[in-house]
Amino acid sequence: MQNNYKGSVFFDLDGTLFNNQTKIDKDVADAVHQLRANNYLPVISTGRSFDEAQDAAKPTGIDTLVTLNGAYVKHQDDVIYKSVMDTDVVSQVIDKVDELGDFVGLHSATDTRLIKSSDTATSFYNMVNIKMPKIDSDFHLNHEIPMMIIISEDDIDRYSEFFDSLNFYKTGKYSIDVVNKNVTKMTGIQHILKTLDLEDKPTYAFGDGANDIPMLSSVDHGIAMGNGSDQAKEAAEYTTSENINGGIANGLKHYGLI
Incomplete structure (x- = not known):
């Protein structure tokens, strides 16, 4: 699938894109829109269900989602991957x-x-x-x-x-x-990268918790939130500020993405 993206950026929801009231603040949504305008693909990568994530993503305009910790992956109207438990x-x-x-x-x-x-x-x-x-x-x-x-x-x-x-x-x-056992957020990300022909372009990920560690440690540039766990920060390349203190925008600016 041909695209003109310079790279892809993966965002956890809770403690990352979300504020402490489980909402996306305007400054966060604006940063994501600017990211897309700069020709980077923004993707939600969450443990939440697809419906929860899709609804939450509306302020950002994100339409590519890795949900259920990588077990259900969708790009626009296309299901890219799903893993079903026995x-x-x-x-x-x-x-x-x-x-x-x-x-x-x-x-x-x-x-x-x-x-x-x-x-x-x-x-x-x-x-x-x-x-x-x-x-x-x-x-x-x-x-x-x-x-x-x-x-x-x-x-x-x-x-x-x-x-x-x-x-x-x-x-x-x-x-x-x-x-x-073979499912993580990173395996879901790999399906996105392969399907959208993004494997040779830089990858970035923002997260804060235990289920973010596989993607933070495996993408080209892992970014832990300032409010994240010590383990997430250890797995990441860079730690930005807290989710309620400009963490998304500051992390994107650190890497020159916005």
Whole structure:
């Protein structure tokens, strides 16, 4: 696919493009529009679902999205890649979640369901400003599941029996994202680069958390947010200012992209 882009820039959402109220500030949207005007392709790269990310991206005009931590990738109207978890494995994780007293949400490409309701789950979805999903205990039996989200205060080690087949990312105090073992944000990015003929052009990525580390360490220029984790900063080439303190614009200016 021919293009005239000088390069591509990948943006996480939470703690990165988003402010602390899960919105995109005008100065951030303006910086992204200027980036595109300068012939760089802006791409969202997030653990959120496609519908959540697409809606959030509207102020920026971004129409290329790596979602569900690389498990569902779309450019404009074209699905470039999807990775679906094995139904039996999903059932086994659900059983383990129930045994441990945690809670789990199931993501299809465009929808989310909870296995059961709880005050903990309600509090979590309110905290991240996402509408509470409907309950459907059989959702995984009737839909392809690219990603699960476990709601738990504990670390990922309690799910170590699944580490050979699945990737677990602690993405917040109460959230663990689960995808197939070969899936990361960076693998999703690689599908974008190949499909859009951008493999030989410079790549940049902005992120703040554990699930951003594969892309921050693998693109040509990884940029950690000032509010990011120590691990994200260690994986990045450069650390910009905080997400609510001009971090996106400052990072883009540092590399002469705007």
